[in-house]
Amino acid sequence: MSILAVQGLTKKYESFTLDDVSFSLQPGRIMGLIGKNGAGKTTTLKSILNLVRADRGRVEMFGRDFYQNEQWCKQKIGVVLGGIDFYSHKRLSSITEVTRRFYPAWDGKAYQKYLTMFELVPSKKVRELSSGMKVKYMLALALSHNAKLLILDEPTSGLDPVSRDDLLVLFRQLVQDGERSILYSTHITSDLEKCADDITYIKDGKLMKSADKMTFIESFQHLKESGETRPLSLEEIMIRTERRNYDV
Amino acid sequence: MYNLLYKELRLAAHPNLFVFTLLGALVLVPAYPYGMVFLFGCLGPFITFTYGREINDIYYTSLLPVKKRDIVKSKIALVVVSQMAQLLISLPFALLRLRVLPAGNPAGIEANVAYYGFGLMIYTMFNLIFLTHFFKSGYRVGWSFLFAMIPATLGVLCMETAVHFPQFAWLDSVEKAMMFKQLPILLVGGVVYILGIAVAYRVSAKRFEMVDL
Numbered sequence: 001m002s003i004l005a006v007q008g009l010t011k012k013y014e015s016f017t018l019d020d021v022s023f024s025l026q027p028g029r030i031m032g033l034i035g036k037n038g039a040g041k042t043t044t045l046k047s048i049l050n051l052v053r054a055d056r057g058r059v060e061m062f063g064r065d066f067y068q069n070e071q072w073c074k075q076k077i078g079v080v081l082g083g084i085d086f087y088s089h090k091r092l093s094s095i096t097e098v099t100r101r102f103y104p105a106w107d108g109k110a111y112q113k114y115l116t117m118f119e120l121v122p123s124k125k126v127r128e129l130s131s132g133m134k135v136k137y138m139l140a141l142a143l144s145h146n147a148k149l150l151i152l153d154e155p156t157s158g159l160d161p162v163s164r165d166d167l168l169v170l171f172r173q174l175v176q177d178g179e180r181s182i183l184y185s186t187h188i189t190s191d192l193e194k195c196a197d198d199i200t201y202i203k204d205g206k207l208m209k210s211a212d213k214m215t216f217i218e219s220f221q222h223l224k225e226s227g228e229t230r231p232l233s234l235e236e237i238m239i240r241t242e243r244r245n246y247d248v
Numbered sequence: 249m250y251n252l253l254y255k256e257l258r259l260a261a262h263p264n265l266f267v268f269t270l271l272g273a274l275v276l277v278p279a280y281p282y283g284m285v286f287l288f289g290c291l292g293p294f295i296t297f298t299y300g301r302e303i304n305d306i307y308y309t310s311l312l313p314v315k316k317r318d319i320v321k322s323k324i325a326l327v328v329v330s331q332m333a334q335l336l337i338s339l340p341f342a343l344l345r346l347r348v349l350p351a352g353n354p355a356g357i358e359a360n361v362a363y364y365g366f367g368l369m370i371y372t373m374f375n376l377i378f379l380t381h382f383f384k385s386g387y388r389v390g391w392s393f394l395f396a397m398i399p400a401t402l403g404v405l406c407m408e409t410a411v412h413f414p415q416f417a418w419l420d421s422v423e424k425a426m427m428f429k430q431l432p433i434l435l436v437g438g439v440v441y442i443l444g445i446a447v448a449y450r451v452s453a454k455r456f457e458m459v460d461l
Contacts, residue, residue: 046461079311081311086305094259097258098259102314
């Protein structure tokens with residue numbers, strides 16, 4: 001059974017349409033959602049989470065319709081929105097004290113473990129954390145209520161290479177027991193070379209391809225230029241697919 | 249619901265909401281337009297909603313295991329709690345002023361039964377417009393406040409001015425018999441306030457369901 005199955009997700013705006021996006025994510029896997037800025041990655045994630053009202057489409061999480069079972073599904077997921085600060089003047093301990101009340105499955109011991117593991121100080125305020133530490137704090141909250149699906153929107157954007165690598169190693173460790181999955185949007189394709197199992201590529205609101213990484217890369221090899229023998233990287237695939245000629 | 253209200257008080261409420269709520273005590277000031285207390289009761293939610301926007305409170309709440317309309321419910325609960333707390337806080341001071349300031353309030357209405365009835369109606373005008381307009385977008389606080397404050401301020405002006413006319417002098421009295429006569433105003437105020445909140449919730453929740461965060 002898929003942890004997440006998205007079917008025909010469509011959202012129309014005046015100048016942009018997310019058009020009939022479908023993909024699914026299996027347990028124990030990391031899926032990278034790629035596309036250039038404005039391609040529809042965040043709209044896809046927000047539509048999945050009902051933050052944005054989809055015009056059409058179905059989202060199934062853990063075998064249940066998400067829109068019909070929103071509260072139940074949200075008990076089992078953790079969401080990290082990179083670059084958005086919540087309660088920047090509040091201490092982590094205050095945010096945790098509020099958040100834990102919403103999750104019957106909250107595990108205080110696990111939370112303490114993750115705080116120690118991520119070197120988070122509960123008395124610190126959100127604004128005192130680096131971008132990487134903010135992501136880790138949100139992950140600590142998600143993992144403490146035993147989230148089985150982590151939905152991360154550009155969690156590594158703006159991080160230095162060391163912090164990025166640190167998070168990517170952590171993501172791999174999180175899925176290794178085969179129980180959790182991660183859906184992770186980014187435009188930093190080199191990150192996905194390191195940690196993703198599956199790739200879903202959205203271009204101008206349309207799904208280009210969703211497949212495991214090897215199949216995905218192989219299906220774009222027609223973009224190779226003459227003389228090239230090695231397989232194209234994700235970055236080359238994206239650049240060559242998106243490349244435009246300006247008539248100036 | 250309790251958890252959401254706890255979240256509002258612990259994370260989303262701006263400290264000024266508590267300060268303005270405490271300003272119910274202003275009914276002890278010797279010569280003061282006590283209608284200002286109700287306007288402070290409208291200013292507190294405005295500052296808190298503005299603060300909520302800056303700290304991405306609605307965003308965070310929507311990621312918790314709650315329904316979208318529960319977000320509306322929790323915000324409205326915070327407004328009701330702060331306004332009712334403000335009135336409750338003002339009550340002992342209104343009673344105290346009868347003993348320490350028996351000469352009355354030359355600036356405007358007395359803190360009497362009619363005053364509280366009118367106050368509930370003023371809150372209702374503000375809540376209905378402010379909440380329903382705000383939840384159209386989830387972020388447009390300034391316009392919502394401006395539109396809501398116009399009728400609320402006019403309501404306060406009417407109340408404060410009316411008591412200076414002889415035919416409405418009974419509204420300015422703190423004598424037992426007169427206050428008994430004022431009781432229907434309080435009852436109407438209470439009913440209007442409850443109905444107003446119910447309507448504000450229904451309309452706001454419906455509008456907020458359509459908002460893309």
